[in-house]
Every structure is written in C-alpha cells, then in structure tokens.
Amino acid sequence: MEKKIFIMKIISGACIFCFAGMLVFYITLVNSTNKIIGDKDQKISTLTKQNKELDSKYNELYEKKNGNANQQLVLATNGVFSSLFDYDTKKISIADRREKASQFTTDEALEAIFPKQKNAYNASVQTISKLKEQPQIFYAPTNNKTQKVLIIVENEVTIQGSDKIGAKFMYQAEFDPLANKFVSLKNAGTLNE
Secondary structure (H helix, E strand, C coil): CHHHHHHHHHHHHHHHHHHHHHHHHHHHHHHHHHHHHHHHHHHHHHHHHHHHHHHHHHHHHHHHHHHHHHHHHHHHHHHHHHHHHCEECCCCCHHHHHHHHHCCECHHHHHHHCCHHHCCCCCCCCEEEEECCCCEEEECCCCCCCEEEEEEEEEEEEECCCCCEEEEEEEEEEEECCCCEEEEEEEEEEECC
C-alpha cells in the first residue's frame, strides 16, 4: 500500500509538474503571440500612415500638374480666340490678329484660322466683334502627347453700327501641353439655339 501511495505521489507530482510546464508554455505562447500581433499592428499603422502621406503627395502633384496644364490651355485658348473674335477692323488688322494668335499656335494651326493670303485684306466697313464670355473648354484626361479639346465660343458682331448679331461657334482642337500651343484648330460649325 505504501508503494501505491508513493506511486500516486510521484504521478501527482509529475502531473503537477506537467501542468506547471504547460501553463508556462501557454503563457509564453500567449506573450509571444501578443508581441507578434503588436509588431504587426505597428507595421500596419506605419504603412497606413506612409500610404496616406504618399496618397496626399500624389494628389498634390496630380493637381499641380493638371492644374498647371489646365491654366496653360485656358491661357492659350483665350489668346487664340480673343484674336479671332475680339477686334475692331478700324483699329487692328488681320496681320496683327494673326501675330497675336501665333504665340499660341503652331504654323499649321495658325494657317487654319488665319490664312496668310488673307493678311492683306482691309475691311471696307467697320466691323466690331466681341466675345460675350470666355470660351468654354471641354477635354478628356489623356496620357497622349496632345490633348483633344472642344471649344465653344460665343460672340457678337456689329457691322457699320448695326444691331448686334450673336453667334456660337464650335472648334475641334489639339493642344500640346509641352509646347503650350495648339497643333490643330478646326471650325466645327455654328451652334443654333
């Protein structure tokens, strides 16, 4: 019987030792898992912060690039179409208007709106043309070298003091943002209201 008690003591001691070992192992496992999870959470937090910073920088650069390109397009559009539609034939010649537009167009595009052979034309009656508002510019974002643009221009003309006659014109164009010039301009017709 003493042997049984002795064996029971050894077995219960071994069970307690095993239980204590498993408890230590479990605590160590939980601690290391918590440390790994904490490290992962820290990495996720760092990467999220870096991602937000990069996203913010991307948006800033995108806006800067496209905003600048849009400003250049608006400047060129206003320059070309004010030379086409803002004039008084007694004060400014076609050659002068052509010269103004040449700052914003290639030779080919300039020839399409102000042909050289018309430079010597002098109006026999006074004609005054004014833009009613700034040209409307429509374009789609692109990765191409040139940007396709649709421009709508509304002007009023008076001939020798007559009543104002209004018209709306539509132009198809291609703009080169690197050169800041129109490479093609084509009158697509008159818009009726």
